[in-house]
Amino acid sequence: MTTAAPTPTPVPTPVPAAAAQRGTTTVSERAVRRIAERATTEALPGRAAQATATVRGRKAEVSLGVTLPYPSSLAEGVRDVQRHVVDRTRELTGLDVPTARVNVTSLAPPRYSRAPVSPAEETNSPRTPRRWWSGRRTPVALLTTSAAVVCGALALDLIQVHTAHHAAAAWRVSAVHWLSGNGPGDPAVVIAGGLTALLGVWMIVLAVTPGLRHRSTVRTAAGRVDAAVDRSAVRSLVRDAVGDVPGIGAVRVRVRRRRITVRARLAFGDRVEASAAVTAAADAAVSSCRLRHEPRVRVTVTPEPVWQPPTAPDVPSVPSAPSVPTTPLVAKEVDQ
Template sequence: MTAAARRGTTTVSERAVRRIAERATTEALPGRTAKATATVRGRRAELSLGVTLPYPAPLADGVHDVQRHVVERTRELTGLDLPTARVSVTSLAAPRHSRAPMSPTAETDSPGTNSPRAPARWWSRRRIPLTVLTSVAALGCGALALDLIQVHTAHRAAAAWRVSAVHWLSGHGPGDPGVVIAGALTALVGIWMVVLAVTPGRRRQSTVHTAAERVDAAVDRSAVESLVRDAVGGVAGITAVRVRVRRRRVTVRARLAFGDRAQTSAAVTAAARAAVSSCRLRREPRVRAVVVPEPLWQPPVPAPVPATAVATKGVAQ
């Protein structure tokens, strides 16, 4: 019998993990597609998903079901160690099926359990800046190493660009304008990389509370804007709504066509606060609502007092 060490190894590519995760997301959300990114290091995998959830539906519960089903199916089919999956809600859409998103291994969360503390912000991996910086550094170091190898092994003359660079540097000191400009640009790039390293990024995403352990969920602010816009648009007398969601404040500007302005403003504020609260954001922003009357808006005329009521009042006096 062949020894286990001589039978070979099975390697699961990142592309296979990504396709399996996307297929598992389709199983949990029938009719929906997902975009996944996967990283495989040995027997351990990391997975991130961008999904579209049906509306209306609880965001935290939907993310929990998708995350749990994708993790279990990916572990089962790949055999890799997948601790968890990061699920990002990229948009909301009207449900295409009459049933809610299902999970084959669905387990109900106890209603009385306390939600674990959600992270303040999701950190971006800074793929584009890292790729650009790595590519430039690799090209420069690779060209220099190749030229040095050719000079010392093949006994060739140094490349013209390296000779020109050495001659230019030997004739220009620290006070030369070209050296100063190059140093300033290098310092700006360094400051930019430091800022990217110490800031989380993903400013358009806000984390939400979940009832499950080891589940981190975030919702795009455009989805919160859509929820608030739909909620405020259902208030009687409102014709147009503009919503802007920031980290600490939600600003709502609504146009009033008819009705009492004070009552409508209170209704708009209540509807916006209810929509924001339903998202279960970790840091719930303040709501500021402004109701602007349309040019043709007229204040409601008080209802006339019936003559019988006036007569009754006079008799009582």
């Protein structure tokens, strides 16, 4: 008797799911920000960093606020941070990160010694702009908002008049009547014209002046890299350098574009020597900033109320030779 072998049950072949049915992976802006901050910490060990991130589809924009060591090459430090943050963020998130915008918030100098710069680097350094131009965001926003409100109200009223056959707005009718009844010589028209002219002059001045007066440009040796330092940072550097001079108490520093004024109080020591030491410390701190326009340093050292001029050291007196007693001369009359 022959038994037929059971026929195997066919196994269905799995059909791959369509791309739309596999799900999507969304990387939040918070995750990108944390990854960028971590990458910045890897590039700058021991330095705190703040980051902001914006994700649009498969593209991420990253902005960083970092503290760089000083003295060091500012351009190279920014470039290294940008490269590392972009590579790590792109690797860990899978998003397209074109670049990272780095904002140097502060510098952390170990001491006020200037980093050595070769003469060739100093000579071949590219031209740095004298001043940074401001974006003028607040004036532009105010002007744009006011113009948009006026033009929008006028356009809306015209649309309602011509499409919905509404009566013209009361403010537009009043404005037309007032303009038709007042000539160029009326005081109100003269005042309005003067204010408009002043507004125009103000906008022209903002357009042709660079602004950002609180920042000073720095000489850099890297191409297509512009660097600037905040004047508050220069003030802190000069104040700390002068404060390390022996005998100096309170220090006040005022930084302007062309001049730096240093007022120091002397607690003890020689006034002339302290003034020379304060001048040397302030000049060294300003030179270490490598400003394109090095301002003149003016130093004033004022003694404290408790200051006393240093006394001269006591010189030991030389003992005088013992006095030799002298015999008084007595004139004698000699008999002839």
